[in-house]
Structure formats: structure tokens, C-alpha cells
Amino acid sequence: xxxxxxxxxxxxxxxxxxxxxxxxxxxxxxxxxxxxxxxxxxxxxxxxxxxxxxxxxxxxxxxxxxxxxxxxxxxxxxxxxxxxxxxxxxxxxxxxxxxxxxxxxxxxxxxxxxxxxxxxxxxxxxxxxxxxxxxxxxxxxxxxxxxxxxxxxxxxxxxxxxxxxxxxxxxxxxxxxxxxxxxxxxxxxxxxxxxxxxxxxxxxxxxxxxxxxxxxxxxxxxxxxxxxxxxxxxxxxxxxxxxxxxxxxxxxxxxxxxxxxxxxxxxxxx
Numbered sequence: 001x002x003x004x005x006x007x008x009x010x011x012x013x014x015x016x017x018x019x020x021x022x023x024x025x026x027x028x029x030x031x032x033x034x035x036x037x038x039x040x041x042x043x044x045x046x047x048x049x050x051x052x053x054x055x056x057x058x059x060x061x062x063x064x065x066x067x068x069x070x071x072x073x074x075x076x077x078x079x080x081x082x083x084x085x086x087x088x089x090x091x092x093x094x095x096x097x098x099x100x101x102x103x104x105x106x107x108x109x110x111x112x113x114x115x116x117x118x119x120x121x122x123x124x125x126x127x128x129x130x131x132x133x134x135x136x137x138x139x140x141x142x143x144x145x146x147x148x149x150x151x152x153x154x155x156x157x158x159x160x161x162x163x164x165x166x167x168x169x170x171x172x173x174x175x176x177x178x179x180x181x182x183x184x185x186x187x188x189x190x191x192x193x194x195x196x197x198x199x200x201x202x203x204x205x206x207x208x209x210x211x212x213x214x215x216x217x218x219x220x221x222x223x224x225x226x227x228x229x230x231x232x233x234x235x236x237x238x239x240x241x242x243x244x245x246x247x248x249x250x251x252x253x254x255x256x257x258x259x260x261x262x263x264x265x266x267x268x269x270x
Contacts, residue, residue, distance in 0.1 A: 156175075
């Protein structure tokens with residue numbers, strides 16, 4: 001009589017599970033990031049913002065205030081993954097809307113787009129509702145060139161995001177001066193909604209996971225932060241609702257380099 005035993009698998013954070021653990025789409029946390037960000041603050045219709053807030057969050061007193069971010073990221077875990085740039089570099093575009101959680105000012109992410117499957121899987125684990133897209137932004141380089149805008153007053157930077165053959169977002173920032181208080185760019189904790197549905201017959205409306213979570217970051221830093229004027233366009237597109245947040249007006253624009261580590265998250269009571 002033969003007894004078959006399952007092959008032991010190494011501890012892995014995500015699928016696909018494999019004997020050596022090399023095939024996992026996401027390595028185990030903590031995860032560290034470095035990137036260049038282009039940020040535009042804007043105000044959308046308060047009713048459109050309110051419609052996106054899950055149970056447990058309510059509209060901020062500055063109704064409709066939000067930020068749009070284009071970021072060019074490089075990522076690593078504990079194994080020098082940045083030495084595999086094809087897998088661990090990515091770009092993303094996302095929206096953060098101002099909200100209130102139990103009288104605390106927070107930011108909530110209703111939409112986020114990335115161009116990398118590992119980034120998308122990490123985002124889903126964190127509660128970010130990531131989708132695939134093409135995201136680009138103006139870069140600056142150390143070597144002087146007309147093709148590389150300097151971090152100096154009067155220079156302009158732009159970003160764009162397209163998904164499924166449609167241009168969904170365009171942003172521009174005219175930088176005017178260094179930002180005196182860079183911490184103002186990340187003054188609110190980020191709250192996400194982690195949601196994983198069930199496909200089992202009869203349980204489609206009973207999700208396996210549905211919870212508010214707060215991201216836990218450490219080692220947060222900002223460098224070369226500049227502020228100026230921002231502009232954002234969210235055009236109406238077929239099969240999309242991002243344009244419901246089309247700006248009523250735009251405010252400040254920022255361009256900065258940032259670094260942070262994602263340590264985990266906290267499950268919040270609702």
C-alpha cells in the first residue's frame with residue numbers, strides 16, 4: 001500500500017506556490033519603495049466623492065477635495081529585487097479623496113491604475129483596487145538637456161494614464177518654489193477597503209473579505225519637493241466612471257521624490 005504525501009512548500013506570501021518559492025508574484029513583506037511623484041490637488045463634486053465612500057467613512061468638511069498622483073516607482077523586498085528592474089519597476093496613477101473616519105481626517109483610494117502585475121497583486125493584498133493601465137510622466141535626469149526639465153522655478157512636468165485603449169487622465173504641474181513643509185504632502189493616513197468576493201454558488205453577495213484597513217508605513221521621506229500650480233483632466237470615456245470626479249477646480253501641484261516601507265496594515269472596526 002502506497003501513501004502519498006503532499007510536497008512541502010516553503011512559506012510564501014502569494015501564489016503561484018512552487019517548491020522553491022521563486023514563482024510567487026509577490027515576495028513577503030516588508031516592501032520598500034522609491035519613486036518620483038507628480039501630484040495635483042483638485043475639488044470634485046461632493047456628491048460624486050460621497051458616492052465612493054464605503055461604510056465607515058464620511059465626507060470631509062472640505063467636501064470634494066482630492067489629490068491625483070502619477071508615480072514612477074522602484075520596489076524591493078529583502079532580496080535586492082531592484083536588481084530585476086523588469087519585474088520590480090512600475091508606474092501608477094491613483095486618486096486619494098479626503099474623508100473622515102471616526103472624527104479622524106483620512107484619505108481613501110477609490111481608483112488606482114498600474115502597469116505591473118506584481119504591483120497589482122501587492123495592491124489587492126493592501127486593499128488598493130488596482131487595475132492595469134499605461135502610465136507615463138515627465139522625467140528629470142542628472143545630465144543637463146533640453147529634454148530634461150530641471151527642478152527649478154518655471155519648469156513643467158506632465159503625466160498621463162490610459163487603460164483599455166482610452167486616455168483616462170492627464171495632469172500637469174508648473175513648479176514655482178521648493179516646498180517648505182514636505183510633510184504636508186502625506187498628512188493623512190490612507191484607508192482602503194479590502195474586498196475579495198466569493199464565487200461559490202449562492203454566495204456571490206457574501207464576500208470572503210470585506211473590511212476597512214489602514215496602511216502601515218515607515219521610513220517615509222521626501223526629497224526635492226517643489227510646489228506650484230496643478231491642472232488635471234479626467235475625460236469622459238466609455239465604460240468608465242473616473243470622469244465623475246472631473247475637477248470643478250484645481251489647486252496646487254507638486255513634484256517630489258519619495259521613499260517609504262510598507263510594513264503591513266491594521267484592520268479597522270466599522
